[in-house]
Amino acid sequence: MTQQEQQEFTESLEAALSWMQAIQERLKANDNTQGPRDALEARLRETEKIHASEHEGRVKMDMALVTAETLLQGGDEELKNHTLAQLKDLKTLWEETCTYIIHCHSRIEWVWLHWSEYLKAYEEFELWLTRQRRSLDVGVELQLGVKEKLWQVDQQRVALSDVHGQAALLERLLDEAAALHNRTQDPSVEAQAQERLQEAYDHLRDGAQERLLLLQKIAEEHQTYRGCVHRFQSWLLAKTKELTDLMEEEETAESRLKSIKALDDSVASEEETLLLIEGMAEAVGASTSPAGAEAVMEEAEELRLGWQRLRQGFCEAEEGLHTSLDSHSQYRTRCRRLGDDIGRLRELLQGLDLQLQEGRGAGGHGDGGEEQMVSRWRKYTGVRNTLSGEESQVEHLKAQLKDLFRFSEDSGHLSDDVLSVVKEHHRYVTER
Structure with missing residues (x-):
């Protein structure tokens, strides 16, 4: 073995060790998931470069192994043992470095990807919140009649169901934000930011619920009004028939006059009901479209006219019976005079x-x-x-x-x- 071969091994060994030490220093400088996302992304790009340079370290490692082969084939046992010990340390450091490269890059990449997915979901949730807020900011659209108002209630129920359905997504977002904050300590995902997101959702949910309650109240008021109108119309028809039947009965004028007076009194007392319906018509008209409000007021006016016509019918019937009674009285007086x-x-x-x-x-x-x-x-x-x-x-x-x-x-x-x-x-x- 020549001095040159030993020198080559020593140089290749030092080159490999120097590369690995430099890599570990770079890894230590970037091995951090805390801070803003921009800084995390910069560290991710650096670990990607380190990971990409691994083939360079492999070349240096192979050079050291190749040059060590000559030394290991020599007869100097002490040198062989020393060389093997150096190679063992080199391989151990190489494995540590490779593992560190993978773990450091993967950890930073995982946090970065996790943050990216969170931001995507967060932006979609914010966009949904904005759309819903705009929808609630628009005043209640006035509808034509009961049918349209009930459709509107159903639509708002669907909207509220959608809001409730987003609660699970919000919970996952808040959990993700909490996990990210634990790893990054970034203010954008701190507890206060999570609370603001929860408050925005709660405000939207409460607004949607209030809107549904309002629409239900509007529809129920119109339904109640329609029921009162139908009952009053039926009542008018029934009383009109009673008057007709009474006038056709074969009773004395005095008896019929007494019955008509009692019936007229009962009809007159129902003006309170009519006034109540007219008040309801005004309230319903205020929450109805112009065309629908006009129809509601006309309907109430027609009830008033129908009631007045019925009262007029009683008045005319009473006048007719009074005339008949007066005529009969005059007839009887003249009959007595003629008889005398x-x-x-x-x-x-x-x-x-x-x-x-x-x-x-x-x-x-x-x-x-x-x-x-x-x-x-x-x-x-x-x-x-x-x-x-x-x-x-x-x-x-x-x-x-x-x-x-x-x-x-x-x-x-x-x-x-x-x-x-x-x-x-x-x-x-x-x-x-």
């Missing part, structure tokens, strides 16, 4: 007939005298004059009977009485 006049005329005719009969009876005893003849003549003349004087009364009876014909009630019995007394009067007039 008929009775007086008939009584007068009977009295005259009695006078004439007495006159004829008195004239039947002998020839009488001139004085009796004069007396009889005077009596007949008086009777005739009386009958002539009652002509106006007969015409008055006819006029009274004619006036009764204006009434709807049957005047047949009085017509027969008037005809009878008129005939009787006419008979007396023509016979005398």
Whole structure:
């Protein structure tokens, strides 16, 4: 073995050891996962370069092994043992260095990748938060009717379900942030940042829940209003039918008038319900689109008109019954007056007939005298004059009977009485 071979081994050994020591120094300088992401990325790039330079160390290692072969083939046992010991230390240091290269680079790369995935998920979550906040910032869109409002409630339920579904992602993000902070101590993932993210989510969730409650209230108010309208419409129809049936009943006008008055009072008392519905219509209209609000107000106005028409129907029915009662009262009064006049005329005719009969009876005893003849003549003349004087009364009876014909009630019995007394009067007039 020459001095040159030993020198070559020593130089190649020192070169390999020097390379490995330099690499370990560089690794120690970069073996740190703390700090901002930019600094971590710079260290990652450095460990990538170190990892890429491993083939250079392999070449130096191989050079030392090749040059050691000549020394190991020599006969100097002491040199062989010393060389083997140096090679053993060299191999141990090489393995340590290779392992350090891999572990250091992998550890930094893992944290960097972990941070990258976290930032990607965080940015997506922030974008989702922004979209949801913008949606909530827009006021509630007014809908046309109940159906549209219920659709809106369903849509908001879906939106709230989506918000609740993001809770699991937020929990993972917060866990990832906590893990990253433990490794990096970077302020961007500290506890305060995690709390701000949680607060932003909680505020959004509460806003979505409030929006759902508001939309449910709006829809329920409209449903309640519609139910009240339908019940009032049915009530109006039922009361209208009761009035119609009542007017068709075969009862006295007094009885029907009493029933109508009671029914009218019950209808009048329902104005409180109508006022309540009108108030509901105003509230519902305020949370409805312009076209829908107009339809709601028109519907309430139609209820008011229907109620007023029903009240007018009761008023007209009462007036008609009062008129009927007044007409009946007038008819009965005139019937009594006509009956009394008929009775007086008939009584007068009977009295005259009695006078004439007495006159004829008195004239039947002998020839009488001139004085009796004069007396009889005077009596007949008086009777005739009386009958002539009652002509106006007969015409008055006819006029009274004619006036009764204006009434709807049957005047047949009085017509027969008037005809009878008129005939009787006419008979007396023509016979005398």
